[in-house]
Amino acid sequence: MIVLPVEKNTADNRSKLSKYLSKIVLYAVLLFLSFIVLAPVVWIIGSSLNPGNSLYGSTLIPKNPTLIHYKELFTKTNFVRWYLNTLKIATINMILSVIFTTITAYVFSRFKFKGKKVGLVSMLILQMFPSFLSMTAIYVLLMQIGLLNTHLGLILVYAGGQIPYNAWLVKGYFDGIPKSLDEAARIDGASNLTIFRKIILPVAKPIITFIALTQFTAPWMDYILPRLILRSADKKTLAMALYEMVTGQQNTKFTLFAAGSILVAIPITLLFIYLQKHIVEGLSAGATKS
Amino acid sequence: MKKSTKAALLSTVFMGLGQFYNREIIKGIIFSAFELIILIFTIPYFKHSIWGLITLGEKPLHFVNGIAQGDHSIILLIQGIISLLLIGLLIVIYIINIKDAKNTAELIERGEERRTFKEFLKYVWDKYFPMFMLTPTILAVTFVTLLPIIFTFCIAFTNYSSPYHLPPRSLVDWVGLKNFRNLVKLKIWSSTFFGVAKWTVVWAVLATITTYFGGLFLALLTNAKGIKFKRVWRSIFILPYAIPGFLSLLVMRLMFSGPGPINNLLVKFDIARISWLTDPTLAKIVILLVNMWLGSPYFMVLMSGILTNIPKDLYEAADIDGATNRQKFYKITLPMIFYQTAPYLILSFAYNFNNFNNIYLLTDGGPVNPAYKYAGHTDILVSWIYKLTLNQNQFHMAAVISIIIFFIVASISSYSFVKTKSFKEEDMI
Numbered sequence: 001m002i003v004l005p006v007e008k009n010t011a012d013n014r015s016k017l018s019k020y021l022s023k024i025v026l027y028a029v030l031l032f033l034s035f036i037v038l039a040p041v042v043w044i045i046g047s048s049l050n051p052g053n054s055l056y057g058s059t060l061i062p063k064n065p066t067l068i069h070y071k072e073l074f075t076k077t078n079f080v081r082w083y084l085n086t087l088k089i090a091t092i093n094m095i096l097s098v099i100f101t102t103i104t105a106y107v108f109s110r111f112k113f114k115g116k117k118v119g120l121v122s123m124l125i126l127q128m129f130p131s132f133l134s135m136t137a138i139y140v141l142l143m144q145i146g147l148l149n150t151h152l153g154l155i156l157v158y159a160g161g162q163i164p165y166n167a168w169l170v171k172g173y174f175d176g177i178p179k180s181l182d183e184a185a186r187i188d189g190a191s192n193l194t195i196f197r198k199i200i201l202p203v204a205k206p207i208i209t210f211i212a213l214t215q216f217t218a219p220w221m222d223y224i225l226p227r228l229i230l231r232s233a234d235k236k237t238l239a240m241a242l243y244e245m246v247t248g249q250q251n252t253k254f255t256l257f258a259a260g261s262i263l264v265a266i267p268i269t270l271l272f273i274y275l276q277k278h279i280v281e282g283l284s285a286g287a288t289k290s
Numbered sequence: 291m292k293k294s295t296k297a298a299l300l301s302t303v304f305m306g307l308g309q310f311y312n313r314e315i316i317k318g319i320i321f322s323a324f325e326l327i328i329l330i331f332t333i334p335y336f337k338h339s340i341w342g343l344i345t346l347g348e349k350p351l352h353f354v355n356g357i358a359q360g361d362h363s364i365i366l367l368i369q370g371i372i373s374l375l376l377i378g379l380l381i382v383i384y385i386i387n388i389k390d391a392k393n394t395a396e397l398i399e400r401g402e403e404r405r406t407f408k409e410f411l412k413y414v415w416d417k418y419f420p421m422f423m424l425t426p427t428i429l430a431v432t433f434v435t436l437l438p439i440i441f442t443f444c445i446a447f448t449n450y451s452s453p454y455h456l457p458p459r460s461l462v463d464w465v466g467l468k469n470f471r472n473l474v475k476l477k478i479w480s481s482t483f484f485g486v487a488k489w490t491v492v493w494a495v496l497a498t499i500t501t502y503f504g505g506l507f508l509a510l511l512t513n514a515k516g517i518k519f520k521r522v523w524r525s526i527f528i529l530p531y532a533i534p535g536f537l538s539l540l541v542m543r544l545m546f547s548g549p550g551p552i553n554n555l556l557v558k559f560d561i562a563r564i565s566w567l568t569d570p571t572l573a574k575i576v577i578l579l580v581n582m583w584l585g586s587p588y589f590m591v592l593m594s595g596i597l598t599n600i601p602k603d604l605y606e607a608a609d610i611d612g613a614t615n616r617q618k619f620y621k622i623t624l625p626m627i628f629y630q631t632a633p634y635l636i637l638s639f640a641y642n643f644n645n646f647n648n649i650y651l652l653t654d655g656g657p658v659n660p661a662y663k664y665a666g667h668t669d670i671l672v673s674w675i676y677k678l679t680l681n682q683n684q685f686h687m688a689a690v691i692s693i694i695i696f697f698i699v700a701s702i703s704s705y706s707f708v709k710t711k712s713f714k715e716e717d718m719i
Contacts, residue, residue, distance in 0.1 A: 033527065103423050103424075134439065136445075137437055220534060269533050280592065
């Protein structure tokens with residue numbers, strides 16, 4: 001086991017040389033790991049600049065880089081259409097999910113009613129079911145109510161499906177907000193809905209940001225459900241289109257895929273890094289030991 | 291007979307009668323109109339769907355004068371389940387109607403003032419506020435989550451599979467426990483199931499441990515004393531977590547492929563190409579390594595937070611007692627991290643147990659294992675279910691395996707969840 005210098009906080013009597021050496025080792029490890037992390041990223045960026053269809057240039061950065069694939073995305077494919085589709089689905093899903101989840105969590109956190117325990121436990125258990133067979137049922141259900149091949153159908157499945165897990169997460173957070181805040185407002189004559197909007201929601205901003213972020217990014221990464229529900233080419237989402245570019249025998253538009261991936265990954269990655277703090281908070285809200 | 295009993299009885303006979311008896315005209319009209327509509331318009335529908343649920347159809351697809359006709363077993367099954375759910379809802383409304391008649395009559399018996407309809411609405415809104423707020427959630431969860439689960443449970447007891455029982459060409463029948471028996475008794479199914487299940491558990495354990503310690507290593511490294519540009523290093527290491535996972539996985543698949551860049555590099559150094567993803571053992575190792583690349587940053591982020599929050603006075607106290615750096619690390623830092631991240635180990639195990647993307651996008655479950663039925667060497671249970679469902683149309687066995695996974699994952703996760711704050715602080719009613 002490597003003993004890391006996190007423990008070396010006091011100036012001990014080791015020689016300067018060994019200190020110097022350990023620092024070199026440390027930086028070497030950091031550089032090596034950074035290389036491993038960055039290599040695939042650099043390679044895919046390089047590939048997107050590679051002329052032709054093949055990804056397999058011999059250098060990380062191609063010799064004669066070109067932006068032609070980015071141009072092709074906009075001129076030869078429906079990239080803009082897919083981008084807008086995904087943006088629309090992601091935004092509506094985010095809003096619906098936040099509304100559904102926070103209201104459910106609020107009720108479970110603040111009210112006592114018959115069937116509360118049953119509701120909580122069944123939400124917990126429902127979200128653990130492996131869902132591929134569910135897809136058949138969802139397909140038939142959407143067909144019955146005429147929502148097959150519509151974005152609305154897809155959004156409803158997303159927003160409905162996320163409730164059990166996320167409501168638990170948010171309920172845990174709401175439980176941590178002192179009930180005395182509600183009671184003080186109630187004495188001032190505030191109604192349930194006012195308390196929810198004016199007191200709970202503002203305090204719970206971090207966890208709501210977390211839910212909003214995860215629900216916004218989910219449609220950008222899901223290539224399974226859209227392929228089931230959406231049929232016509234103009235309704236496609238980005239993940240679905242990118243997936244279809246490189247899987248299957250005939251689909252070998254590797255460089256186009258590389259360019260598309262980068263255009264998808266950049267905003268999502270920046271969003272994640274920008275909201276890092278909230279993510280940590282959201283992750284720890286659900287499972288911290290009391 | 292007491293008034294309240296009479297009112298309740300009347301409402302049991304026909305919805306709304308009890309309300310009329312209590313001289314609540316508006317409520318009476320609403321309830322009785324509701325029952326009339328149900329009786330007139332929905333009885334034939336319910337009759338048909340219950341028939342469908344029991345028989346799963348009687349005539350497969352056939353043509354009458356060139357027009358396609360026949361029963362589609364799966365649509366009938368789902369319609370049947372929806373009808374059962376709706377009938378359950380109707381029964382609830384029916385009971386509410388009886389209770390309402392009884393309660394109002396009791397109020398009258400006690401000589402209290404009769405509520406106007408408006409007052410009644412306000413009373414109901416206040417009393418049942420939680421229920422009203424939950425209605426959209428209940429509807430959404432019922433149709434998007436519960437209905438599909440009931441459907442899967444039902445399929446496990448049918449013979450819904452290719453090639454002989456695939457609607458609309460042919461019908462599906464109930465077969466009782468036959469699929470469960472076959473999974474144990476038929477050699478090809480049982481050996482696949484146990485083989486895949488074994489790798490699933492090995493995979494989930496190793497994936498959890500490697501990412502956990504990978505994350506720990508990164509967290510300690512980026513928090514080490516004397517390192518400059520900590521933020522920069524951390525931002526680099528967080529990238530695999532921030533980049534959409536399915537894209538990274540597709541990129542990795544291309545990188546490790548036969549003519550991919552990694553092999554090109556080997557060729558440059560005069561080493562033969564290696565079949566990273568087509569050799570069973572190598573493929574498993576590559577999957578674990580790629581998963582470590584993807585998953586370690588998650589633990590790094592978590593543990594960095596914990597590291598910075600360890601109270602400084604713990605270390606100061608240790609200094610006074612003359613503890614060495616090594617002792618402080620093993621007696622303070624590590625235990626603090628282990629203690630606070632223990633629940634995540636279980637969650638991470640449950641997540642990896644069903645980590646479909648990692649397997650499916652990297653190897654498709656391949657290379658093919660001839661000793662397995664419809665599964666490859668690296669397939670885990672969920673990716674096998676996916677293949678059984680979407681590629682092979684073996685819905686009946688996929689359903690059986692789904693149920694088994696469900697019980698495994700549900701028991702593990704319930705155990706860990708019940709121990710969390712969300713649940714413990716709940717004074718259950």
